[in-house]
Amino acid sequence: MSAGFQGSAWDATDMSTPRPRQKRAQVVRACDACRRHRIKCDNQIPCLNCKSRGGECSNAAVTPIILPSAYREIERLRQKVQELERELQHERSKAAVGLEGQTHGLATPHSSKTTSSQSHSQSQSQSQVIDSAYGSPRGSWDGINIRTARSTGETWYGPSSLFYFIGRISSYLSSTYQQTHSSDQMLDLNPPSTLLDGPITADSSNTVDRRLPSQAGDRAQEANFLSPMQEEYFLDLYWQSYHTALAPVLNEAEFKEHYRSLWVTGGDSRSASALVDIVVALGMQYGGSMLPTTRQQYVVGNDKDATVAGRWYYLRCQRLLEYDLESPSISTLQCQILCAVYLCCGTFQNMADNFAGGAVRTAYMLGLHLEPPATMSPQERETRKRLWWTVYLLESKLGMKLGRPFLLRESNATPALPDHGLDAAMHSGSNFAPLGGNLTWLSFNVEHTKLFMAARSAYTAFYDNDLHSANGQSMWTDLPSLEAHAELLSRHMKGLEEWANAVPSALTTARKNNGRPFSTDEPTLLDVDPFAPLWLQRQRLLLEMIYHNLCMNLYRPFIFFGTAPHSILAEQNAVKCALHAITLTKITHQALSTTTILHGWHEAFQWQWNAAMTLVGYVLAYPRGATLAAARDAINLCLEVFDIFGNSFTVAISAATIVRKLITKIDFLVQPTAGRQIPLENTEAERLASVTGFRESNPERSLTEGSFMASSTDSDVVLDDATTASLQDTFNMAFGVDQWADLNMLWPSLDDGFLNTQGLGGGM
Structure with missing residues (x-):
């Protein structure tokens, strides 16, 4: 009884309490066959269903697309692009490495170790890759098309030219203040012939005399030989x-x-x-x-x-x-x-x-x-x-x-x-005294060449990189691209700095008060050796002036106009550009006013014109810039330089007139802006001084008590339409200074009479 009761009770309990349902195995994604037949699948490969029926078990599921995975894929592709760029740059640098290897043994006699290190550094810089996702090697930069004085056609000038920089200023004025100007208006308002034959009138701007050389008989003169x-x-x-x-x-x-x-x-x-x-x-x-x-x-x-x-x-x-x-x-x-x-x-x-x-x-x-x-x-x-x-x-x-x-x-x-x-x-055919230390009059040419090798390396690395970023924006409107370009140029500018440090002292102009040549620190007066021959004095001076002119041109793209992203490194490059222009101006002014070294030297005038327009653009772009006071003072020196050159060069008179008009208008615009400056913290001023090497000698009169650079809001210059048009016209006149000469002055009437007087008449 007992046993039977117990068994019956157990059975009753077992029947009244249902057995818990077995949990179904979770499958991430069924195989293709199970999904097609809508049956359960398992995690085995092959699954039990496919194995039992002997079919193929496959799962062609697409990886789910989520934002983190998309970012990972973008980064993977970006790294792949950089690897391909490195391979391409490595192939291109093989030739340049061979050139550097040949120049290793050409060290300056007094400092062979320094020059060898310099050559090695330049070789490394040439093989460096643009570690940036913005742009690509051999990229395309914009230029400007200019109608020259004696042609109805347009001539293209690239992004490193002064023409392009002036064009950027003109474009900024046009786009910001809705002033429209045709290409003919932009260029040649002061054509070459007017600098010699008289002022141009408004009606004659579109009817420039364009006689061919063979048609310029009325200007032909009797050949004047000595x-x-x-x-x-x-x-x-x-x-x-x-x-x-x-x-x-x-x-x-x-x-x-x-x-x-x-x-x-x-x-x-x-x-x-x-x-x-x-x-x-x-x-x-x-x-x-x-x-x-x-x-x-x-x-x-x-x-x-x-x-x-x-x-x-x-x-x-x-x-x-x-x-x-x-x-x-x-x-x-x-x-x-x-x-x-x-x-x-x-x-x-x-x-x-x-x-x-x-x-x-x-x-x-x-x-x-x-x-x-x-x-x-x-x-x-x-x-x-x-x-x-x-x-x-x-x-x-x-x-x-x-x-x-x-x-x-x-x-x-x-x-x-x-x-x-x-x-x-000794075998050159010229008899000039040696400079000591196995240096001669030919040493200038070698150092001159090394300087251009370093400058060309930096120039090529910078301008071979595309101006536009990956999203199509220009360098001046895209902060990451701007920073990448600024870092790229700064890295390659070290080659020029190393060159300056390795120049033999015999080819440098000393400074008073222990100043340093090739420096943009508050420059001290030149200490020209009065007993050195004129050719050596000129070599020393020109070597330093060429250095500052090249550095100024390389840094100039970072002077940008209007609203721009705030980039510390790019702003530092803009300041360095202004400092090189200031230093070049001070050297030229002292040399012209106290010596005869640069008298008659046309290239010195062209460098000074380049520096003057760069400083004008800097003052217009940064009315609260760190070096505004020094830049403004340097523009006054530019005018004095042009006045001195004007005693010999007709074009210098026109250059002085243009700069005076520009700076008068810009001063009127900058003064109200300068009054709204926000003081700098001392730490910020010290940081700028340590980076740029520039300190204001007279803080009380400095306009740099404002922020380092103009911000995109409260520093914009306010112009009315009349002022903008006047500024625009004056900038347009500036195009004529670098191409001012009249071809009718160069080409006489090439008739048989002229040729016969030279013993060249008859057929070719």
């Missing part, structure tokens, strides 16, 4: 000026021997020589520019300005060169280089660029891009090297100045830099 003694005078000027400080492409002894052989019996006339003609033309251009305008008629005749002095010799040189172009020689290349120099000093920028391009092709034809063979004499080997690197200098200078692509590409085939020691100087 006597033997006069030619000798200007040849001597050339050896003391362009030969030592710009283009040492001639052997002085060989040239003089060639010159003597040209004179026929009686000494009243000489045979035509393209090389002699262009050297005489350069001597006349420089010699005439040293004189005040009241005395220039003895040199330039009726040409009205020393800029085109010697044009008859230049034209005859061109005519003679035509016979050599099919089978060029070393003399042909020398003429092309010197013609480019003559045209550049005469502000014929595009013609100079064309001659430089021709010089590049001629250099390749002559095989100068190859290391000279050992079978040549040491003198001939060094001559070929100096010619090649002078072509490199000329092309680099014009390419960076006008913002146009280079024709020369650095490669393993590039010859080593020329020697500049005592042996090389």
